[in-house]
Amino acid sequence: MSLHPNKTERREKMTTPKKNVLILCTGNSCRSIMAEALINARLSDCAYAQSSGVKASGKVNPNAQALLKSKGYWKEQYHSKVIETVLDTAFDLIVTVCDHAKETCPVFPKAVKTIHVGFDDPSGKAVEEYAKTLALIEEELLPIIKEELC
Numbered sequence: 721m722s723l724h725p726n727k728t729e730r731r732e733k734m735t736t737p738k739k740n741v742l743i744l745c746t747g748n749s750c751r752s753i754m755a756e757a758l759i760n761a762r763l764s765d766c767a768y769a770q771s772s773g774v775k776a777s778g779k780v781n782p783n784a785q786a787l788l789k790s791k792g793y794w795k796e797q798y799h800s801k802v803i804e805t806v807l808d809t810a811f812d813l814i815v816t817v818c819d820h821a822k823e824t825c826p827v828f829p830k831a832v833k834t835i836h837v838g839f840d841d842p843s844g845k846a847v848e849e850y851a852k853t854l855a856l857i858e859e860e861l862l863p864i865i866k867e868e869l870c
Contacts, residue, residue, distance in 0.1 A: 738768040739812040739869035746820045748773025748800040750781040750850075751839050755817055755857050757793040759865055762858070766870035770809070774824045776802040781843055783850045791854075813868050815861065833868070837861050 741759060745752035752771035759769035778800050788794040807828060814834040816822040822836045839856055842849035 741767055741769045741813045742811045743769055743771040744816045744821045745773050745818050746775055747777035749777040749779060750784040750843050751817045753780055753798055754784055754854050755861055757788045758858055761793045762862055767865055770806055772801045772803050772806045774803055774821050776800045783847055787850045
């Protein structure tokens with residue numbers, strides 16, 4: 721590395737830190753995991769997503785996981801987490817993706833903007849419903865996240 725950094729090196733050092741977003745659902749097994757993966761894949765330059773459940777199931781829905789893998793969005797770090805594991809995290813935005821999570825969303829120690837963008841749960845339905853839900857999350861939620869955080 722030279723003593724006089726070029727413009728690209730200076731620009732990289734001045735990049736804005738990523739904003740943290742929490743995607744909150746009831747079981748943290750399907751919709752919130754899909755949203756987390758999409759945000760991290762499509763908006764990784766400005767946002768970092770985590771997901772959690774107000775009553776986490778402890779497992780990722782196998783159909784949601786298979787779909788995310790087929791799209792190249794899956795990371796081994798994705799898993800079903802209880803809300804207590806993220807309560808102390810400083811989030812810039814919290815998004816509830818199901819009505820139950822909206823109604824039972826806990827108060828976070830630091831005031832943070834919370835919005836609701838609900839999606840029907842494809843769990844227990846035909847495999848095609850998972851792809852429809854993923855497409856809806858991409859069409860409806862990603863533009864909102866981009867507007868709020870990027």
